[in-house]
Amino acid sequence: MTYTHLVTLILVCIGGVNWGLVGLANFDLVAALLGDMSILSRIVYLLVGVSAVYQLVGASRCLKAAA
Secondary structure (H helix, E strand, O other): OOHHHHHHHHHHHHHHHHHHHHHHHOOOHHHHHHOOOOHHHHHHHHHHHHHHHHHHHHHHHHHHHHO
16 A cells, blocks of 8 residues: 555545544534644635545446456
8 A cells, every 4th residue: 555545545534533423423623623624624625625636537447347
């Protein structure tokens, strides 16, 4: 696993935990830590989204290679 894969996986997990908290308790951890829609929280949201796309592309390549 490369450094990029590891970092994007961690960011996707952070995003998943955050969305789980939003759904379960209506609590946005990123907003609580960094401010509601502050520039830092928006950067975190952007990095999580880009990481998810990166992971999806990697997963689709693995599925195509396995087929």
